[in-house]
Amino acid sequence: MKYFKPIYIMALLTGGLVMADSSEAALFTVNNTWMLVSTILVFIMHLGFATLESGLTRAKNTVNILFKNVSIIAIGLLTYAICGFNLMYPGEFSLGGVFGFAGWGISVPQGAAGLVEYADGAYTYFTDFIFQAMFAATAATIVSGAVAERVKLGSFLIFSTLYVAFIYPIAGSWKWGAGWLDQIGFYDFAGSTLVHSVGGWAALVGAVVLGPRIGKYGRNGKGTIPIMGHSMPLATIGVFLLWFGWYGFNGGSVLSADPGPVSFVFVTTTLAAAAGVIGAMTLSWTISKKPDLSMVLNGSLAGLVGITAGADVISPMNAVIVGYIAGLLVVSSVMFFDRLKIDDPVGAVSVHLTCGIWGTLAVGIFSPEHQFLTQLIGVGAYGLFCFVSALGLFYGIKTAIGLRVSEQEELGGLDLGEHEMEAYAGFQIFTVE
């Protein structure tokens, strides 16, 4: 028989694991394991974002985008440990369902309290923290795509740190932390609003405050000129990884491995994503006469964002409808924002905000237990809070240290400007047009 490595702290940790009988222990273990697997799946979504965003932008800004994505996850995880977790799940609110804070740092409840009793035998304190921490960084990452190719690195990192450390968890506490929106019956299963719209609003504000990239809306008013992403394979890798991770994002949001709900959520999530692809394909093919890969990729994400709020309460058939409509919406939304001359290089606003709102409202439409009006109130409340916060932060930073790189740096690329580095050393890349 093989030898086992002794794990000292294990004894300490499992000391509390005295359960009525060992079958409870088994159920506890499988629930917890599924939550950890979901955590890993949500983690890899950050690679999905990194590759999607760099694929849909130009080669001269690739190092910059990758750098931002690697930094954000690190910052997001650490700030969530420092204060985010305790802002989002304050236990008690000091300010009537709107603000609460359970103290700095992560504090391990001793013995069984942190383990089996912590969540009625569904998962441990540590599992709870790490699963939620992986979600946190997502909101900031969404912004990164919309402000790409022109935002100063330092300014963006400051914005992200503040947004992810304070705005995201406070907003989250209103619903998931049992705050006021939860009390009035607002529903958002895995975060169409709490994660995607929260990121999407900041993305919108960022894109507006920064203004469009040079050349996007024509020199001398020559109309909108597409600025092609430099690598469709990278973008495709990103979308598949996001879809892949979404099984943890939605599946893990069941907060246990309960076979019924988890498998149900898998089905709705999958069908919505597939329908999003078809929705985006039909609309973009009709409008542009040619099948546009970048739109179809966005379509699957649209379907996923759309079903996220109601993945456990919308039937498979209706999930197809929600996803299909999200696919239509994302294409229309991209074109709409272009008409407004709001330049969002990767379509982050259309995917996460437009479809996040749609998904949240869809719960009010397709789930009999939920009310459209309450959902609308939730959407409005989050919109207001995030819009104002993001605007405040962006303007503050703009005033203090500036937001946008110089014209010359933008033309030459942020990789050389901000990093003095190239993403594809040796490759011949035409930097004209």
Add this chain to the structure above:
Amino acid sequence: MKYFKPIYIMALLTGGLVMADSSEAALFTVNNTWMLVSTILVFIMHLGFATLESGLTRAKNTVNILFKNVSIIAIGLLTYAICGFNLMYPGEFSLGGVFGFAGWGISVPQGAAGLVEYADGAYTYFTDFIFQAMFAATAATIVSGAVAERVKLGSFLIFSTLYVAFIYPIAGSWKWGAGWLDQIGFYDFAGSTLVHSVGGWAALVGAVVLGPRIGKYGRNGKGTIPIMGHSMPLATIGVFLLWFGWYGFNGGSVLSADPGPVSFVFVTTTLAAAAGVIGAMTLSWTISKKPDLSMVLNGSLAGLVGITAGADVISPMNAVIVGYIAGLLVVSSVMFFDRLKIDDPVGAVSVHLTCGIWGTLAVGIFSPEHQFLTQLIGVGAYGLFCFVSALGLFYGIKTAIGLRVSEQEELGGLDLGEHEMEAYAGFQIFTVE
């Protein structure tokens, strides 16, 4: 303690979860969780196919290949929900073990019937559906590689839709749906024949009907000219992701998390893949004098396809032999089809058909419980059915709307022709030779 998001439908779903004791619930939960994890793993194989196929073809056709792969999975999932699942698992056959249909759409058995009783406490109805649905799209994706760089997008999408909606599930029902081949004792554990050969036959027919790419078999009879894939890193990513996903493909086909069989399948699958690499390496190094990465990559897939039919009934030692021979076979097969001037850009026919047949027959050789002759009958029956169906479909589409893009479009690339888009905007790519 943290707050739990209420999940309304969960109550409904788990209402049926009244089990003899909670230990059965725990076992049910872990079995179901493993099936869902396997589902996710099979999902990511589609990214594996997308990257492998685009890596092994030219840069000018990359958008097209990615587009096909994103579409196919969406189409595959939706058609499987509409009719595929009920064709493949009809319950009762209306046509003596050959054809049966359980009705349109996915119909959730109410309460416990759809949950714990559905599969003797191994997984829920939803889990069954979603796991099988992920398999379905695979067959069409295999075809995509063989017809790459010259097939019309629309024609291919029509073919795939029909093949995956009808041919794949009907063929599948013969064995996995308890049809006639199952009754005579034919064995195919995870689909060397039911998935890989079914895709492989269509790939072969497609490659033959379309004819070779311009320039592949020499201008003025100058012999075979290699058309190099444009990105070996992409191809390598594809192979690793496929291998990764295969643990769900084979491991999930145990249809429970039973420790013995699942871990056994992991060992045979892994060793066969490794032996496939070595097999392809030795043969291609001997023949070409130089170690050919593209062949070694195909070698690992060959080993995986080869072991798929018998991963649970072939011993680890024999799995090495099966994998090694698959590695030799794939190299020989690639060269054989080139001699026949059948142009298969990514080697899909050699990997999935040649090794799929080999793997199915290997069960008859290495597993005492199974008979070579029965395996041969199965291989023949599937071959006949798929060949004829694929030929019919391809010829039908060819007659109706044409199959192949114009010579000019092929030379300029399908990305510009079909999509008016470039995969690598900004990069300098030489389109000569």
Add this chain to the structure above:
Amino acid sequence: MKYFKPIYIMALLTGGLVMADSSEAALFTVNNTWMLVSTILVFIMHLGFATLESGLTRAKNTVNILFKNVSIIAIGLLTYAICGFNLMYPGEFSLGGVFGFAGWGISVPQGAAGLVEYADGAYTYFTDFIFQAMFAATAATIVSGAVAERVKLGSFLIFSTLYVAFIYPIAGSWKWGAGWLDQIGFYDFAGSTLVHSVGGWAALVGAVVLGPRIGKYGRNGKGTIPIMGHSMPLATIGVFLLWFGWYGFNGGSVLSADPGPVSFVFVTTTLAAAAGVIGAMTLSWTISKKPDLSMVLNGSLAGLVGITAGADVISPMNAVIVGYIAGLLVVSSVMFFDRLKIDDPVGAVSVHLTCGIWGTLAVGIFSPEHQFLTQLIGVGAYGLFCFVSALGLFYGIKTAIGLRVSEQEELGGLDLGEHEMEAYAGFQIFTVE
């Protein structure tokens, strides 16, 4: 109800699965399932290495690096089946805690012995083998990065085969096989020393014996010239995949799915990785004035390697410190080795050796149960053994068949020289400077 595929060997395997009650079976199943999931996660780390290493080297050597990485995993798995597993876990030592061998091949204990009794109901024999086998190939892969862009393919493959078949498992047996270092209380949870340093020492020896790449340390003593990696996206994909897989590497090293320890390990692993990013960012930004993506990427790996030895015995807060210091160390170490003119293209020595040593010592600092001195003895013993073995092997191979490609081949690239193939056919790549 759906039909189940019969799995014959399953009956055989699960025949032994007679347990006190079914709740033990459930716990056994979830433990085993988690170990298998961890196995898959460790598997995908090999794609992480492949992409990281090829991203950080030049385009002209990409095929070569990919080929090495695909081969190594195949070789590693097969040799581990042949002798590695039985060298590493000999059961009894024939040479007092230093060397033992349990015989050739993998031998399945019959019935319950190979299943539930094998590891006290934590996992089966097969699971044990396959999980450990995935670790084995890692050590050789680490070397591959340090000797990249100049080592002969054949020579490297011979070195790897011998190192992974004999040196790694013998060294491993000292601790994980319950050998002498285990007996004196040395601690290495998941392999900061047993895996990473063992690979790191060979990487160092390889880099020294081979000498630097042409042009790295200046023509005419012009100082150190950076040789940029050709694809930052590939490198980033590699790092994220490694981090992703590390949840299996560390999480699986708990050797069960026990909720407390596994979730604890997830938290320490994650925070150390995040802190490593910040550590490398602050130091490299300070020194170079510009934020260096390649350093930040290495930083996260540094944090991960650093926490690996003590992921279960170091508190989350201290894990941040361990990770942060690892981040500082990796940057300093890269610059240090450059000063010594030891050319390590991907920083393998700095990540795996420097931080592997740091992590092992950190256990002696941050865990009250462990002694700094014992840890130091362990580090020293492994250093000596690996250094001498690697030196012997490299010199032996150098004498017998040579280690380094010709100058002309190095300039033209190993892809053409060793493989007669290009990684990016069609792309215009400048091969000057």
Add this chain to the structure above:
Amino acid sequence: MKLIIAIIQPEELPAIKEELLKHQIYKFTITNAKGQGKEIPVQEVYRGISHEITLLNKVRLEIAVNDEYVDAVIDAITLVAKHEGDKGRGKIFILPIEECIRIRTGEKGSTAIG
């Protein structure tokens, strides 16, 4: 000695190479180029925006020859690349070369060129 610079369509290179070989001309240098001329612009679609690309992929072929070969080169290229009615088939420019050196030997003049 003349330097013949021809801007051609990328897909025509293999045929031009074969044609040149018939005249014993097999030494040349090519670069990847983009050209704007009177050719029909290519349409590109990306994220709902359609756009005309006027800078199209070309190959720039450079052949240094002794004067007596100039006509052969022109003939070879025009033979292959001439398509009645189709705009944007490219141009050939003939420039004078004053001296030519074979780097390997240092040899100069008209014998060095081939």
Add this chain to the structure above:
Amino acid sequence: MKLIIAIIQPEELPAIKEELLKHQIYKFTITNAKGQGKEIPVQEVYRGISHEITLLNKVRLEIAVNDEYVDAVIDAITLVAKHEGDKGRGKIFILPIEECIRIRTGEKGSTAIG
């Protein structure tokens, strides 16, 4: 007929194109080039080593024109690309063309050039 070869900064191409168009000049060929001149070298940092890159990205613009257009081309380029005090804005070289052939028609001489 002259061949005008201009080495310009990549980001100035769109403006130069517009300027040329004002003079009815819209046919040209470009290639991707790297140039070394007196421009301030770009700093690159990689893995703790900082390095000066002196070979910078340029675009090589080739325009064949009849003699009377030469000044217009020079004016258009210098107008856009001229920045007082900033080194490394590039060069224009004028070379003689002896003959020009339109591949499509075989047409020669000064009418073939446009």
Add this chain to the structure above:
Amino acid sequence: MKLIIAIIQPEELPAIKEELLKHQIYKFTITNAKGQGKEIPVQEVYRGISHEITLLNKVRLEIAVNDEYVDAVIDAITLVAKHEGDKGRGKIFILPIEECIRIRTGEKGSTAIG
């Protein structure tokens, strides 16, 4: 003024740069090229098919100089790139330049070239 076009092996560029610098020549432009000549073709193997590649990677070096520097450039290049017996080391072509303009200043003629 002359335009010196040299087709060289990519790996020889750094040494040629150093040699040119000794003669105070440091301004030049390079493009990535592929050349076919008498050099030994490279063998490529892909999926069991072996194939001869005759279009090999080259660097195309362009240096505009005043007449008195021509010999120095030729010497620098041939010195580095000359390998007895080895085919395919490349060619140098010397073309006349009629005019040279420094874009930044509009300055013309022989002083503008450096």
